[in-house]
Amino acid sequence: ATPMSIMVATGRGAHAGVLIRDAEALERFSKVDVLIVDKTGTLTEGRPSLTDVEPVAGGDASRLLSLAAALERGSEHPLAEAIVKGAEERDAPRAEAQDFDAVTGKGVTGTVDGAQVALGNAALMQQLSVSTQALSDRVDALQAEGKTAMFVSIDGHLAGLVAVADAIKKTTPEAIRGLHDAGLRIVMATGDAEATARVVAKTLGIDEVHAGLSPEDKNALVTRLQGEGRSVAMAGDGVNDAPALAAADVGIAMGTGADVAVESAGITLVKGDLGGILRARHLAVATMRNIR
Numbered sequence: 614a615t616p617m618s619i620m621v622a623t624g625r626g627a628h629a630g631v632l633i634r635d636a637e638a639l640e641r642f643s644k645v646d647v648l649i650v651d652k653t654g655t656l657t658e659g660r661p662s663l664t665d666v667e668p669v670a671g672g673d674a675s676r677l678l679s680l681a682a683a684l685e686r687g688s689e690h691p692l693a694e695a696i697v698k699g700a701e702e703r704d705a706p707r708a709e710a711q712d713f714d715a716v717t718g719k720g721v722t723g724t725v726d727g728a729q730v731a732l733g734n735a736a737l738m739q740q741l742s743v744s745t746q747a748l749s750d751r752v753d754a755l756q757a758e759g760k761t762a763m764f765v766s767i768d769g770h771l772a773g774l775v776a777v778a779d780a781i782k783k784t785t786p787e788a789i790r791g792l793h794d795a796g797l798r799i800v801m802a803t804g805d806a807e808a809t810a811r812v813v814a815k816t817l818g819i820d821e822v823h824a825g826l827s828p829e830d831k832n833a834l835v836t837r838l839q840g841e842g843r844s845v846a847m848a849g850d851g852v853n854d855a856p857a858l859a860a861a862d863v864g865i866a867m868g869t870g871a872d873v874a875v876e877s878a879g880i881t882l883v884k885g886d887l888g889g890i891l892r893a894r895h896l897a898v899a900t901m902r903n904i905r
């Protein structure tokens with residue numbers, strides 16, 4: 614690779630909001646044949662809004678939302694923002710959390726008004742030995758609508774659920790078509806639930822879906838595909854994506870996300886939409902073609 618052509622390419626990329634770390638990242642990206650994308654914040658806006666608050670039979674919806682929002686004030690997750698904002702819009706009484714803890718890829722826990730409260734996915738409830746049976750039909754129905762449903766437990770018992778919906782970014786469908794045309798297989802890797810993930814994947818024509826993944830699972834998926842002889846790019850925005858970004862042949866940080874994602878990436882997209890990945894691909898392929 615001539616330094617000059619690489620410089621031209623990285624300069625062009627920077628103009629289009631595509632920051633390429635070095636010649637190696639550019640060359641590797643021209644050879645990638647599988648693109649793994651995180652769902653939340655990458656395919657979707659990552660700014661979900663609260664749609665449903667459902668206590669278990671006999672429960673108080675307003676209190677449920679107060680407790681959920683109290684925990685989420687300590688979290689930086691896009692889901693947290695939706696719950697805090699939703700609670701304010703619905704005038705849920707404000708409560709404060711102590712001993713806040715974020716469980717990456719699963720949810721949040723803490724103490725509110727002396728009660729042990731947890732909010733998150735089925736994996737978190739399982740970890741806390743809380744049965745989600747009473748609401749499993751409701752969760753299935755919400756997920757079939759493409760919503761993300763999260764369980765709330767109080768003192769080790771299921772208290773209800775909250776659900777949010779996250780719109781697909783306007784630029785995503787066209788970018789997916791372009792990436793397919795560019796010869797890439799597109800794989801969704803998400804910590805979100807299977808049903809929710811499948812609705813989004815089907816809408817977008819994504820080739821393969823892996824849901825309910827922990828950060829380690831995302832990492833393992835990258836390694837497994839590499840083991841099958843694939844050359845893998847991984848795009849993500851969060852702390853939870855950092856290990857997989859680092860393991861991939863090319864890590865792509867969606868610039869709107871966490872700094873740690875940027876540190877693990879060969880390519881950073883300033884605007885953070887999938888269209889930038891397509892621009893980066895065209896640039897990489899064109900540059901390498903000229904060099905050879």
Ligand code: ADP
Pocket residue numbers: 651652653654685688689690692693717718719720721732733734761762763802803804805806826851853
């Ligand atoms: P993604 O891979 O789609 O970005 P994450 O790995 O960040 O998703 O989160 C996976 C799942 O864990 C979420 O869909 C949600 O159910 C749960 N979760 C994570 N963080 C939180 C939080 N702060 N509040 C509630 N639930 C959370």
Ligand code: MG
Pocket residue numbers: 651652653654850851
């Ligand atoms: Mg994410």
